[in-house]
Amino acid sequence: MASVIPARTADPFGGRQVILGLLAGVAWFGIFLAGHFLALRIFGPAVRPRATQLILMGGIVALPFSLAHPLSLPFESDLAQGGWLMGTIWGWLTLIGLFVMYMPFYYTVVASLSVKTIILLSRRQDFAMPLSTVRGQFVSRALVAQRLQTMKDNGFLVETSNGYALTPKGRTIATLFSAVKRVWKLGAGG
Amino acid sequence: MLITARFRRESVEYRAKAMTGAFLVILPFLIAAIFLSPANLGFLPEGLASHFLWADLAFSLFLYTVGFFGGVLQLYNLADRGFSLRILIDVMESPGGRMSVDEVMRGYGAGRGIEWMYDKRIDGMTKTGLVIVDGDRMVLTTKGLRASGVFSWLQSFLRVPQTRSADGK
Numbered sequence: 001m002a003s004v005i006p007a008r009t010a011d012p013f014g015g016r017q018v019i020l021g022l023l024a025g026v027a028w029f030g031i032f033l034a035g036h037f038l039a040l041r042i043f044g045p046a047v048r049p050r051a052t053q054l055i056l057m058g059g060i061v062a063l064p065f066s067l068a069h070p071l072s073l074p075f076e077s078d079l080a081q082g083g084w085l086m087g088t089i090w091g092w093l094t095l096i097g098l099f100v101m102y103m104p105f106y107y108t109v110v111a112s113l114s115v116k117t118i119i120l121l122s123r124r125q126d127f128a129m130p131l132s133t134v135r136g137q138f139v140s141r142a143l144v145a146q147r148l149q150t151m152k153d154n155g156f157l158v159e160t161s162n163g164y165a166l167t168p169k170g171r172t173i174a175t176l177f178s179a180v181k182r183v184w185k186l187g188a189g190g
Numbered sequence: 191m192l193i194t195a196r197f198r199r200e201s202v203e204y205r206a207k208a209m210t211g212a213f214l215v216i217l218p219f220l221i222a223a224i225f226l227s228p229a230n231l232g233f234l235p236e237g238l239a240s241h242f243l244w245a246d247l248a249f250s251l252f253l254y255t256v257g258f259f260g261g262v263l264q265l266y267n268l269a270d271r272g273f274s275l276r277i278l279i280d281v282m283e284s285p286g287g288r289m290s291v292d293e294v295m296r297g298y299g300a301g302r303g304i305e306w307m308y309d310k311r312i313d314g315m316t317k318t319g320l321v322i323v324d325g326d327r328m329v330l331t332t333k334g335l336r337a338s339g340v341f342s343w344l345q346s347f348l349r350v351p352q353t354r355s356a357d358g359k
Contacts, residue, residue, distance in 0.1 A: 040349045100260035109344045114311050118320055122338035127330035134328050139308045145291045163288035166281055174278040180269045184197045188300040
């Protein structure tokens with residue numbers, strides 16, 4: 001087994017560049033989370049998605065600059081040295097990877113109807129409600145109207161005189177996921 | 191590819207579980223590939239090769255996990271369960287390319303209606319043991335109560351407006 005494990009050659013950076021890049025990615029994700037939680041306290045629901053995107057973009061832009069001093073910009077080194085470039089790539093992958101793992105969790109907490117249902121039931125003395133009452137809460141015109149408004153605020157729909165229509169952004173998403181459903185044979189879904 | 195082939199070949203009831211199974215099946219092959227491949231993959235300049243095998247292994251597993259849980263599994267969740275996404279597809283497929291609120295209520299899910307959507311949620315909550323339907327009542331289980339406590343705290347922390355029933359509770 002030992003003979004098939006490749007020997008790792010030494011290099012002047014000792015592999016630090018990628019480790020520092022990884023740590024920078026984790027650190028900037030921590031900063032993103034702090035900024036995100038602060039934004040949730042300052043901004044209303046309509047503004048939060050945009051604020052979250054801007055905070056993430058800020059972290060992506062700042063990360064390579066934060067690595068520049070410890071790793072030195074590759075003015076005279078070339079790609080073969082790794083250094084700042086490899087550290088930045090590792091950092092970006094780490095930051096974006098952690099973000100991609102966090103956001104589905106966030107939206108489950110914020111938007112899931114199942115989560116809202118069990119919280120609603122937990123507030124009742126006997127932890128139970130008539131099924132018709134629960135349905136009335138979540139199968140409601142108000143819920144649908146609110147969701148359509150949110151989708152309009154986020155640029156997926158536009159309101160016309162006789163209903164909501166797709167924006168180009170909404171059409172792109174709808175086309176993409178319609179294709180995914182066809183390939184995976186998921187049926188109507190939703 | 192494994193998942194796509196299976197979904198197209200047969201009807202899979204617990205798709206998320208099947209996908210997680212595929213993730214776990216492939217995992218040892220990924221670990222073996224990392225140990226067995228040369229640091230420079232046979233073509234990279236030496237300066238680009240990582241010099242810590244454990245860092246390579248950990249980062250590869252991290253990216254693989256992100257790609258699955260944050261990528262493929264989320265793609266499936268959105269495509270199969272996404273409420274907003276389904277509305278977008280319904281609007282796209284509607285005859286006039288636009289739908290009013292009432293048309294969305296009636297025509298949601300390719301004509302199945304909004305009640306069908308919530309029936310799916312009830313079915314899911316029942317199968318995962320969060321609630322039981324006892325006659326005409328929905329009852330929270332002990333597991334559901336524990337989960338609701340956690341999510342209630344998270345919603346409070348994340349400043350999510352609280353859902354209240356018609357009687358204000």
